[in-house]
Amino acid sequence: MQWLRHLFNRRKPEIPPSLWAASLERLPFLDRLTPAECAQLKGLCEELLARKTFTGAADFALTDEVAVLIAAQAALPVLNLTLDLYDDMAGIIVYPSAFMIPQSEMDEAGIVHEWHEPASGEAVHAGGAVVLSWEDAQESDAPGYNVVIHEFTHKIDMARGAANGCPPFLADFHRGIAxxxxxxxxxxxxxxxxxxxxxxxxxxxxxxxxxxxxxxxxxxxxxxxxxxxxxxxxxxxxxxxxxxxxxxxxxxxxxxxxxxxxxxxxxxxxxxxxxx
Ligand SMILES: [Zn+2]
Structure with a gap:
């Protein structure tokens, strides 16, 4: 995290070009972006890294590469919107691999069952963090799978209350959507x-x-x-x-x-x- 630590002390953080280029290479679905969109994504990414705290959990060594790769994917859904959609997010926590989250369910007899389930990602509601498994955040065999985009779009959905599949429609951008x-x-x-x-x-x-x-x-x-x-x-x-x-x-x-x-x-x- 040498570069990032350095970044937090600067007013205008800038991702080094070589680090940005290496990140793009690992995210082939960004190839479709025009050079202007790519520059815009980089700017958003820098702002996200400056605004939010990235934390490694369970001894995960968070590097600049990991932080930029996550931030680039997190910034993609809001590329033409606003980072304010992530205001209600405490930060980003990264585990080396799948982590356990508590689950509970009430059965028909009214008995609450509690257990733990391994997760690749979680978006904690009501101002909570986005939690990711780095192992799962890297390229997966499953087509169309992307845990970073998945969890951050949950955060967008939660920006105005509980996640229900209907994200907030913003006056500046979404007037055309009923x-x-x-x-x-x-x-x-x-x-x-x-x-x-x-x-x-x-x-x-x-x-x-x-x-x-x-x-x-x-x-x-x-x-x-x-x-x-x-x-x-x-x-x-x-x-x-x-x-x-x-x-x-x-x-x-x-x-x-x-x-x-x-x-x-x-x-x-x-x-x-x-x-x-
Ligand atoms: Zn989900």
Whole structure:
């Protein structure tokens, strides 16, 4: 963190060009940006690094490279909006790998069950931090997967209250989006996606175990044609975050299956990754 520490003491922080170039090389989905957009992203990134505290957890050695890579992906959704959408965020905490988060659920008998589940990322609501697993934040085999964009778009969704899949519409940028239309399109797409996931789930054997190669192959065959990670079926807020992730990283399947979701995301983020 030598450079970053140095950065905090300066009024006008600037990411060294070689560090910026190395970061861009690791994020191929940024290739579509024009040189002007790239310069704008760099400026936002510098502002984000100056405004927010990055902390390594569980002995993770936070380097300049890690901080810039995370900040560049975090800045992408707000490239043509405003960093103020992240005002309600305490900072960014980075673990070396998956971390455990407490879960609880009440069953039908009213008994609360509590357990811990490994997570690759978490956006803590009500002013909390974005927590990331560095291992999962690096390139993944799963197409369209991007945990950094996922968690930061949850933060956008939470900017005006609990995450519900409907982000705040800003007077400066979103006058053309009718919230009723947004809710109708997103709830329709979400319900359709849940139905598609449920159909595929029902076709899996009862003793399904993804450690068994034949089960893993069946899973890929069944779920491979979905435009989004099945995790999007968990909740409307997850649908928004997973669709946003896909929008920036692998937009084609999303725009083919849910063109109106793609169009609304394009209006919202004021970006068009497909150049349509
Ligand atoms: Zn999520």
């Amino acid at each position: 919230s009723g239309h947004w809710k109708k399109v997103f709830s329709g797409a979400y319900e359709d996606f849940v139905r598609r996931v449920d159909e595929r789930d029902a076709a899996l054997p009862e003793d399904f175990d993804d450690n068994r190669p034949e089960h893993a192959a069946l899973y890929d065959e069944l779920f491979g044609d979905l435009p989004l990670d099945p995790y999007a079926a968990r909740h409307p807020a997850e649908f928004f975050a997973v669709a946003s992730e896909a929008f920036f990283v692998l937009p084609e399947p999303l725009s083919e299956d849910y063109p109106e979701v793609y169009r609304l995301l394009s209006h919202y983020y004021r970006q068009d990754p497909l150049g349509t």
